[in-house]
Amino acid sequence: MTRAIAARQYVCDVAVLARKDARLELRSRDTVPAMLLFVVGALVVFHFAVPVDLDEETERVVSFGLLWVALLFTAILGLTRAFVAEREQRLIDALVLAPCDRSAIWLAKTLAVVAFLLLAELIALPAFALFFEPVDGATIAAVLLANIGIAAVGTVLSAVSAASRTRELLLPLLLLPLAIPIIVGGIGASVTDEPAQFLAFLALYDAVFAIISWSTFEYVVTE
Amino acid sequence: MIQATALGRRFGDRDVIRGLDLDIPRDAFLLVTGGNGSGKSTLLSILAGLLAPTDGLLKVSAGRGEIGYVGHEPLVYNELTALENLDLFGSLYRVAGRRERAGMLLERYSLRDVRDEHVSTFSRGMQQRLGLCRALLHDPQLLILDEPYAALDAAGSSLLDEQLGELAQTRTVVVSSHMPERIESLATLKLAL
Numbered sequence: 377m378t379r380a381i382a383a384r385q386y387v388c389d390v391a392v393l394a395r396k397d398a399r400l401e402l403r404s405r406d407t408v409p410a411m412l413l414f415v416v417g418a419l420v421v422f423h424f425a426v427p428v429d430l431d432e433e434t435e436r437v438v439s440f441g442l443l444w445v446a447l448l449f450t451a452i453l454g455l456t457r458a459f460v461a462e463r464e465q466r467l468i469d470a471l472v473l474a475p476c477d478r479s480a481i482w483l484a485k486t487l488a489v490v491a492f493l494l495l496a497e498l499i500a501l502p503a504f505a506l507f508f509e510p511v512d513g514a515t516i517a518a519v520l521l522a523n524i525g526i527a528a529v530g531t532v533l534s535a536v537s538a539a540s541r542t543r544e545l546l547l548p549l550l551l552l553p554l555a556i557p558i559i560v561g562g563i564g565a566s567v568t569d570e571p572a573q574f575l576a577f578l579a580l581y582d583a584v585f586a587i588i589s590w591s592t593f594e595y596v597v598t599e
Numbered sequence: 600m601i602q603a604t605a606l607g608r609r610f611g612d613r614d615v616i617r618g619l620d621l622d623i624p625r626d627a628f629l630l631v632t633g634g635n636g637s638g639k640s641t642l643l644s645i646l647a648g649l650l651a652p653t654d655g656l657l658k659v660s661a662g663r664g665e666i667g668y669v670g671h672e673p674l675v676y677n678e679l680t681a682l683e684n685l686d687l688f689g690s691l692y693r694v695a696g697r698r699e700r701a702g703m704l705l706e707r708y709s710l711r712d713v714r715d716e717h718v719s720t721f722s723r724g725m726q727q728r729l730g731l732c733r734a735l736l737h738d739p740q741l742l743i744l745d746e747p748y749a750a751l752d753a754a755g756s757s758l759l760d761e762q763l764g765e766l767a768q769t770r771t772v773v774v775s776s777h778m779p780e781r782i783e784s785l786a787t788l789k790l791a792l
Contacts, residue, residue, distance in 0.1 A: 396679070466671075467672075470675075473663055473666060474692055475662065
């Protein structure tokens, strides 16, 4: 098989698997509505938790910090459910047995998680602007870059934790330390006047962790 | 097709399979029997490539795309319809003319009328039939069936008898069953665990 045919087949496999994940969510509506409710609920709670007597700059930094915490926890909520069908019905066996490249399973799932995060952020960012601060282009760019990093790493960790009895506990424990650079980059891009270096940092994180996740997924889903 | 030497599988301190030698030629029909916990499902998972042996050597002369496997679960998505499931796996297994092949299997396993219904509405027996359709979709060279008669009614069991009778001539088949008398006549090899 030539490289071009193999690449076309890979893209086709990813598209088929991602379409399946989107279809499952459209039918079950388990994940995205929960993410939407969670992120809006968290922002409302944070709105009442921030002291009213902070100076303008401190309030801005704290507000964006809370936005990024809310987005990260929303992502964890979505990732916890990323492999529910594969785990409960042992469908990961069927996918692993198929002759497609196993990294296609990871890429398709990552794309689905990114899509779910985008839907949640379509509500979360206007809600944040309503309760806290206006959102500028740098923050939106940082959120888009962060989505890729969180979904790439989180999908692998979700597959790891899906095989464990303590999966709901394991995923946050594994993901939170790895998400610290995303939080640092995201808040940095949101609150500084020169966000370029933080956006570059997030892009670098995405590239490094996407490659690591892509290349290790096969070992995660097979013994 | 399958050669195993001193095959073993351990879970913690417990040896589920120990020192198993197997030589299954192409087009053979292996019937695996044994009581609960004897290691039948573990062995079939190892042969399918889903589980790695902890000891011994195993050589299976069939690639991933050439193996059809049905385990204790039918391995189909509950939120998808029967046809969508077969279309998904047909695409992943690069089945030429997958729609026609899926239609033919659904017809054969009496699922044609419910092809557009969600699998979550199916009975366990219907799900098992669909699982068999999924495993047969890509016309595998090696068919591995773990308790395939479980949950099947009389009609479904007869269909499976017929299908196995046809496949036994041209494919390598490994079946574990609590009802060995049902397929004993097809078996060219027997393994009691």
